[in-house]
Amino acid sequence: MIGDIAKRTGTKVNTIRFYEDIGLMPEAARTAGGRRTYGDAEVRQLAFIRHARDLGFSTDEIRSLIALSANPDQDCKEAGSLARRHLASVEDRIARLTALRNALADATRDCEGGRIADCRVMEAITMPADLDSGTRV
Amino acid sequence: MIGDIAKRTGTKVNTIRFYEDIGLMPEAARTAGGRRTYGDAEVRQLAFIRHARDLGFSTDEIRSLIALSANPDQDCKEAGSLARRHLASVEDRIARLTALRNALADATRDCEGGRIADCRVMEAITMPADLDSGTRV
DNA sequence: TTACGATCTACAGTCACTGTAGGAGCAAGC
DNA sequence: GCTTGCTCCTACAGTGACTGTAGATCGTAA
Secondary structure, three states: OHHHHHHHHOOOHHHHHHHHHOOOOOOOEEOOOOOEEOOHHHHHHHHHHHHHHHOOOOHHHHHHHHHHHHOOOOEOHHHHHHHHHHHHHHHHHHHHHHHHHHHHHHHHHHHOOOEHHHOOHHHHHHOHHHOOOOOOO | OHHHHHHHHOOOHHHHHHHHHOOOOOOOEEOOOOOEEOOHHHHHHHHHHHHHHHOOOOHHHHHHHHHHHHOOOOEOHHHHHHHHHHHHHHHHHHHHHHHHHHHHHHHHHHHOOOEHHHOOHHHHHHOHHHOOOOOOO
């Protein structure tokens, strides 16, 4: 039943139905009464989708990964290049988030009992280095 | 003009108008002909908004940060706690992205010339450790 | 004066869900 | 057998943060 697979994968029921709608999940088998049932393969697939989404893959990317894994005899190149493209953007995001973490850590430290006027949160976030200067535009 | 501030901050023109609509940017001054004009303060504010969005703050969070910075005499506590809450989630995201980076790096290495059947991309992403076992549900 | 690009408003579309309304299936208790 | 209460069903509207498009207007250079 959909509620069980939802609990086991930490996915909302409506989200699972949505994945079926857009073809990320196969059409579920039904009981006589019309309820969806799922086997281990579906649980694994849903878990894969959730992890991939969680880690920033778009549903289109996930769709192509699933399609690739459905033809295991074909060359791995395509999946590899998908992963490589993603790797670059993941590394970029890590770098930017690390910079933010430092800024936020500084900011919360500086903010202890201070006043906004002395607070670095905004400056830390803005980092105005990449702004052109100029007057009214 | 809106096109200039768009270029200087790397923001799309429609996005700037959208920020004005939802009150993230103040209502812009207009020329006689009705075109929006901006000063340095607006450029800085837009740059701040873009950085904050880029780094994962919601428009609501940004709105409250702007409101706080508009009353610099009030205590910094609120901005600090906002930053602290964000810090925790940023650190979590860094940890998860780092795990993904390693998985993707492994995956792309293992994939060189291999076949999907031997490929770790899916497994690396799925990490099925957090799945209950069971049959049909 | 005409052509062209930038800007204007207003609104529809996108992505990935999330929530809700109204009805049906189904096991447990009376 | 009937009610209660839960889960499930379909269908569709709403959300957040934009993005794109249509049709009109402004401003300037040829």
